[in-house]
Structure formats: structure tokens, C-alpha cells
Amino acid sequence: MGPARSNSSEQTGSLQSRSYRITVDDGRESFFALSIEDVTCDDAWVMSDTVVALENMR
Template sequence: MVPAEPNTSTRTDSIQSRSYRITVDDGRESFFALSIEDVTSEEAWLMSDTVRALENMR
């Protein structure tokens, strides 16, 4: 594991997010996932399989 490097860039157009609905067990189970990526780097991404709407967290 490599330590995180500070982000000194002021560009914000290189960040993109995608949401996925992932189905398993021949369609019997599904869950949602969120991916946040820096499109300029293949090593800068985050994927979470715990996605909640902000209004549900209050």
C-alpha cells in the first residue's frame, strides 16, 4: 500500500462519478455501488458498495 499524495491541483473537471446496480445470484440479490474516479489517473479511484441517499442519513 502506498500513502496518499496530497492533491495540489485546482482542476475539478477530471473527477467523474458513476453509479451501478449490481445483480448477483442469477438476479435474486442486487445492491448499488458508487465509483468516484480521477480520469487522468488509473490509480486514483474509490468504489463503495454502501450507497445511501443523503435524506436517509438525517
């Protein structure tokens, strides 16, 4: 893991989000995850398994 980088002065509009339903234990358990990614940088992403939708983060 590298150091955190800030680009708050640069707004690229290149974020995308994806939702996933992840199944484990041969289908016995599943959970939802949300990923937010900067499409211009493979190293800039965050994934959370604590919310189902962005509206629930407020």
C-alpha cells in the first residue's frame, strides 16, 4: 500500500460506482458490496460491504 495522495484541486469527473452481491461458503452466505473507482487510475478505488446504496451512507 502506498501513501495517500490528494487531488482535491483537480476535478476529473472520472468516478464510477458498481454494486456487487458476493456469495461465499458454497452459496450459504451472501452480502452486498459497493465499489467506487477512479476510472483513470487502477490504484484509486474503495470498496465497502457495509451499505447497499449510497443513500444509506448518509
